[in-house]
Amino acid sequence: MPGLDLTPRRMVHLCVDMQKMFAEETEWRTPWMERVLPVVTEIAERHAADTIFTRFIPPASPDEAAGVGWRAYFERWRSFTTERMDPDLIELVEPLRRLAPPAETLDKPAFSPFSGTDLGRRLQERKADTLVITGAETDVCVLAAVLSAVDLGYFVVLPKDALCSSSDETHDALLKLYAGRFSQQVVFTDAESLLRAWPQRSAAA
Template sequence: MGTPADPFPLDRATVHLCIDMQRLFAEETPWQVPWLPRVLPCVLEIARRHAGRTVFTRFVPPESPADAVGAWRDYYEHWSELTRGRIAPRLLELVDPLAALVPPARVLDKPANSAFSRPTLARGLRARGVTTLVITGGETDVCVLATVTAAVDLGFRIVLPTDALCSTRDGTHDALIKLYRERFSLQIEATTTDDVLRRWND
């Protein structure tokens, strides 16, 4: 809705929110995202330059399907081999190049797709005066999608370096980038990692 907006300011009111760049999605598991290694250098460069303003999320499944509620219980009955009781704990860790940035970067564990499923995130960002989020990671059409739509509803400006996003599905990744550009251009800016690095100097 609306016409394309001017580029959003990238300054001290900006935080890099990196979604679920974990071993669980990088290694040979049923949830492996083949694109992840391809976008990792872009994610790493943004995080490295702004480590103190980076929050890494980790998707943390329940111990067992019985510990989930509602449709999540159905979900984990299907994916029971990926609950915490059955996977190696190391799979929940960030991939190595990103893990080395913590601290000063911070880690937020979440039980659902959206980073904002943890209410402390929005409160913490507001307390820091954050108005703009650079969002990277995966998957474009699952956890990134849920985080972006929640952030829009909360009033954050969103900057998406599209070459720092990954998915298992090319078609839905491309469709979402098109959707953001054509329908959410006043709230979401789709750009490149190079552009973010050039503009975000503070």
């Protein structure tokens, strides 16, 4: 997007759920993740100190899930409870994992990274007012992150080539929804334009 102006905003890159459980050959695999990983990596490498990686952490068992909705969900997906799944699947994919630190990692129990976490405090400490949101999936956890951020008053930047889903149809529908209904609070761009408009911080900053 030529002319993207992000000054003088205080920006944080919120990278959502780029984890092995969604990248490898599991029932939760997101095939597009491999395609967008180089783009997400470039953003995270350029702004590692301003990046927070989220990880979705399932409960140990359905009985330990919060509420009847999540309990029913993990009855269906019992193989993804932590008492049954390979714990390595929770980890971030490479090369993102190697960027933390200086990037931060935030573990979350639900779709939204603001639910049951200290993300709000972390962003306040950074005096952030704008979130660059990337990752998986456009129509699930990214959706929850965007709506929570908008409700809390953050300006949201979505680089379209750094988002992925397992469904073309709902990915495309969500992009239209964001653009059509949240155009005052959400801006679309691509990674190249974003990186031009968001200069790297100096080591002393």
